Amino acid sequence: MPEFEPRIVAFVCNWCTYAGADLTGTSRIKYSPNVEVIRFPCTGRIDFMLLLKAFAEGADGIIVSGCHPNDCHYTSGNFHARRRWILFRGLLDFMGIDVRRVQFSWVSAAEGAKWADVVNTTVEAVRKLGPYDNYRQIARSGGV
Amino acid sequence: MSRIGVFICHCGENIGATVDCERVARACAGIPGVVHSVDYKYMCSDPGQNMIKDAIRDHNLTGVVVGACSPRMHEPTFRRACEEAGLNPFLCEMANIREHCSWVHEKSEVTTEKAIDLVRVIVEKVRRNKPLFPIKVPVTKTALVLGGGIAGIQAALDIANAGHKVIMVERSPSIGGHMSQLSETFPTLDCSQCILTPRMVEVARHPNITLHTYSEIESLDGFIGNFKVKIRKKARSVDEKLCTGCGLCTQKCPTKKIPSEFDAGLGMRSAIYVPFPQAVPNKPVIDRLHCTFFLKGKCRLCEKVCPTQAIRFDQEDTIVEADIGAVVLATGFDIKHADFFPEYGYGAYKDVIDGLQFERLASASGPTLGEIRRPSDGRKPETVVFIACAGSRDPAKGIEYCSKICCMYTAKHAMLYRHKVHGGKAYIFYMDIRAGGKMYEEFVRRAIEEDGVRYVRGRVSRVYEREGKLIVQGADTLLGAQPVEIEADMVVLATAAVANDGAEELAQKMHVSYDAYKFFAEAHPKLKPVETNTAGIFLAGACQAPKDIPESVAQASGAAAKVSALFSQDELTREPVIAVVNRCAPPLYSTCVGCFLCQAACPYQAIEKEEIRARDGNLIKTVAKVNPGLCQGCGTCVAVCRTKAIDLQGFSNEQVFAEVMALLNRSEANAGI
Amino acid sequence: MEELRKRAGNLLESGQVRVVIGYGEGTGKRVRAVFIQDAGQADCLIFDERCRQNLALYLTRHEVKKLGKPAIVASLPALRAILQLAGECQIAENDIVVLGIGEDGSMLDLPDFAAIEKHVASTVREPDPAEKAQFDLVLAMSLEERWKYWQEQLSRCFKCYACRQACPMCYCSRCTVECNQPQWIPVPSHDLGNLEWHVMRAMHLAGRCVDCGDCSRACPLDIPLYLLNRFLIMDIESRFNQRAGTTAALDYALSTFHPDDKDDFIR
């Protein structure tokens, strides 16, 4: 049985993590291809609904990454995002949604290696958790 | 129906090596809405760009997707190409299949599959792009130069000579920075004061430059072209207009025993002082921490002797506000001090000093009037050991980088010592000599061959004092790692160049990012060395990384050129990636319910209240409105808004939603027809 | 009750207000909201422990606003809702007259928001023991059990939106549920649509819900929706020390932040 290849979507901020991921590229650091990145101007821009949409559309894991505190290009986008994730993650966990599949991180434009590490560790963690059948099942009940 | 053109780049081998570009192009041809899908070796080359322009005209495309490198690299290039072909530039987006795909994955089916996904996601985004038009924002043609060192001076002069107003703010009582503390400068050994002071005077007398010394930045708000700065002019306790700079007060001041910052602690200064003779402005400052009047309320001697009654003990800090169009950060660097090297006895033995202190000894205006004398007993040292890389290139000490300038100034110090103390023996412990600049290597060879400086390749493990002598224990790796012990009279440490303390707080105040060592972060290490990630804020000098005078001046002129380019047009066109509150037909007028929870979330205070009134004037509802000049497009308000009334152009809710759906729903297109 | 009727009557007669929103007798033992517009009917106003609906929800309805300046019979949850609505610029101090009623049924003199804030601050919110027990029960469940519990509860929902319509804080003229460009929440009431609707509802009330419990009471299928809101209320209170409905000034958890908010999951 071929090993389970999780599909993971990453919501990243343009100024830090996206640039960090670029640096991972320019430094030719290899990492697992299971993660695909969607660019946002700032983590403050990432709507919590998008995480639900990702799970509904069949993602097995989600990465949300942006600037370190005090480094945000827009000064406070990441602070607002952090508060949003503290509450949202708590609510998801309370409703039984598997927050181990959602990895939040700070990756700066200079941390190419850290981005590769965040990706690899998340892919391995989700691979161990297996496909997100619970959520896929209710998504299928959506009549698709 | 959208007519999108997809252009997949091989980027030579960078993408082609691990991604099957033809297949990606073929696959994208199958996406509904894509009418033209090709691949080419170098999309960013002129022929590549012409391919795009022709395709836009031939297929009258309504959107362009370029699958190539990072948008942070060539987005402007392709957007300009589309604009020249008559397509709104914001209908062109890039899919990053190089840094995020080909460079980081092995050549395989999966990698090509991922590339197709990434392009397909951007196609869905472009399908929902709207043509956007740059926002016109007025530009205040006044520059703020922060820091009065050689970098700040050069930048200020260049901008002022280009005919724009400059406000220079310097923290210490006089401009000049570290360069004013130097004796001679490598590689030409010309006297630092001689080449610097004319520039300082030029700054002081330049009609376009307003100089604020002994001042700091209180706050900076606004954005490129429209900054508002608050400068705190610390109370000098001297009325600058009346004071003629005669210096009587500094001579008469009874408190003389204060270690002078300018002399790096070797010389002394009085409570009311002028840092150094050629100070600009040549106006004294009262050091309120040591002045007897401020401590005990007595003395006031300076006030009595002052011929023009310029002393103002009651002077308060004043806040100066100014409108600024661009900022040049030139706040310089510092060197590692004090008890960072117990193994060298630095800070414990008087005769173990750092580079700056040696400069002061060698400087004619220094405490020893240029003679090299031991701080402990004032005798001329017969043997001096210079230790390079003291703290730099040393992960255990937490400073891994090379400070770049120490090899050169250590060679200079040894040369100066040999010139001033003929019989003296000079040893330099080094790891590698970094002399890459023009005439640098020749300078070091001259120190070795003509001035007899003994270079010992090895690190010093310990310096300890014994019977009046400083015993330097090291090794000479070129002589089979023989332990070497030198009895020296004086040891000079070329300590690491580090960021100023307070650099981190300043960076946060200026909304500029910085690296792990608190040096300010440039926008791109190779391609944008003088810009920061914050539009309108530029970098010059050692505040960005340790560098010597030629590089600082070159960078300063670079920053000045950027500022002048910015000030060359009356209006600044700004990226239209800003938030907009929706409007719709009556009776709703907007889905915004006027709760204004978004207002508190906006870091730029860009959200205002707007009253919607009927024709007869009575108020229908109050809704939010975004000021296009202030909004920087971070989108936090969009995610905070419950009713999705506010949306971000370029990253609209529909677009990001479509991107998530596209990413996770691999279509037949991926199956590769 | 007598004093309430007297004051309502005076307000109407003097023209200070055009309508008094209060409680009246309903079918059988039930109580319903009544809108008294002339002094004569003031006698059908009642107040006892059955009167629990949060009347503040009617302050933002344009059908009621059309009637003119209202006076509102406000129990404690209604007072909290009024403060939160004021904080969100939906009602101004002189738009309404508040007939505050304390927990012991006595009339309160609350001329302005400041007085309301003081009164709300002096009260202690004791959650209903049965609800507290159920909350602790769910909190103690494992992840798998919680998923099963919520799937069981939410799969019964048929999206009648009584929870939304009964909530004083859900005054949006176009709720995001009705937005179809993009279709954030699936409209049909299948499992996915229900889960996403209830997550969004809870998140949109995070830091705003005044914990009046009307959503759970309005649900015809008795789905325990208060659990979601209460979790967020306690989370916000313990982490950010913010409570909705305690001040007329804006103090919204999700649009303010503290540089060192604690988190234990961001790498």
Add this chain to the structure above:
Amino acid sequence: MKLGFYPGCSLEGSAREYAESVIAVAGEAGVDLEQVPDWNCCGATAAHNMNRNLSLALPARILAKAEAAGMKEIVVPCAACYNRLSVTRHELLENESLRREISATIEYDLRCDAEILNVLQMLDRHVMPAIGDKIRVPFARRVACYYGCLLVRPHKILKFDRLEDPQSMDAIIRKIGGDPLDWAFKTECCGAGLSVSATPLVGKLSGRILDDASIRGAEAVIVACPMCHSNLDMRRPHCDKAMKKHYTMPVLYITQAIGLALGIDPKTLGLHRHMVPVKFEKHPADAASARPAPPDAVKEV
């Protein structure tokens, strides 16, 4: 007050006097040192160039025995044992799979929660506060405190005192009335294990240490490690030969110095076991520019 105690081979062999003085001084402070039951060799510096797991398993077994006996703090006077036990504890806490592997080897699920104290830490924490007023004969001597290497290295793991210029022993000496010399050879190598294989080299290395101390007028050298003591004391003839000088300074353990200050008779402190007789002559304290004692609290990078 009961503390775990791990003597190690040298405190039962060539450094018996160190054990005697530690127990005596601890007794004065009401500290009861209870040996770790059935302790084994810590592997010292030899084990880890034979086999890494062995070099971890030996100390791990000691920790396991101590843990089983419920000991919360273990005093390890010998610097080498202190180093081996601390490094092992650190490695096992950092690496869960390694901890499981070693626990399997020694057949005990080791939690590593017992804390390892070197003699200076034990003195600081439990002895000095208790004997503050019991100093009968102030140890008014000008002495050179010699730390050796294993007490402070590897700094990232041990995090004990300052790496290049330690001060803890100096502080204790001051407390008992002594005058600690400020000198540069505090952590210079004494030749350690070469004492057997290359004794002349030890003579030269230890000789230089003694030479510097004597020039500065030290009346004695204070140590806290049996290896340092043997090289500076037992190998004294080699030092004299290498440096072509005769050094008469005695070498005392810190606990012996404290013992003397407390008035404990030299015999119980084991002073008679030293090769270099413990006699103090006054050296003219020359006018070497004494370095001002740097502030205690200065934290080093």
Add this chain to the structure above:
Amino acid sequence: MEMETRLLKKEALAGLIEKINAAGRKIYAPVRVGDRDEFRPVDSASRIDLGCIQTTQSAKEVLFPRVERILSFSRRDGAMETADPDLSILPEVVLFGLHPCDAAAIGSLRAIFTWDTQDAFFTARLERLAVIGLSCAEADEYCFCTSVGLGPGATDGSDILLTRLASGDFLAEILTEKGRELAALSPGLFLSPPAGADKSSALAVVEASFTREQVRDRAKAGFDEDALWDGQALRCLGCGACAYVCPTCACFDIQDEGTTNRGVRLRCWDSCGFAAFTLHTSGHNPREEQGPRWRQRIMHKFSYMPERQNVFGCVGCGRCSRACPVDMNIKEHLIALLEARS
């Protein structure tokens, strides 16, 4: 087809349920859930709550589910294909314990779903449905079946109508062909009726407050009396609870879900109580306020349906009043409507 009356012993009920189950029919009946009753599939008589006055939700879900897939589409190499769901696999269903008002409601639903186009889904389910009604022995203040031309013992819509006698046994009136088929499954259980068994004595008493024709004419005349409708609807929240529990409400919304490459078309419940029900894309909303929406609910059931499909849209079950969070009691409002002279 003349009607036969038989007797079903109370012990025989379990046997009847078993027989129907054995015949492969899925039985739904009122079952106690917490402190309420709901229609649930049952496989043994013991779970049925015979004493239930009224379930919270009606049984319409059996004929008109809250979410129903009406077609699925997918793109195969460029061309879009659609596929209809296979209705033949729908199960045979027996609704047991349906009170006469709910049974009559099926008639109203059929009137709408077969008005001009034959709704394939509804008709397929209706064909597979058989109804064993149960007369009402008890009623509460919300019931008003007698005011809308029905009664606790009405037979319309039922295939077999059981009436529980004082002895606990059931008087079974076999009314339709389907009823006879069901009875034929277990002939032994249906005995000849005892002499003098009087059905009416076992029925609940529900006084009529008005007749549906009065309401029909009054409502039509009162269409423009905005003050009346607005006044009644002031406290209405505008939620969909009344519509979704109502056995005769049949409004639905069509939603497409999925992606441009594959997806489904779903039919789901909707309610005229919602503000967005009549919102035009232009932004105009013909029914801007809650008053007209409340009027629409009454007019549709008491005026438009009788006029167009000559069947009334309300069977007086009272569910909407029980479920309403703000106590909008329809019976009370209709009485008020009639008393307020136009």
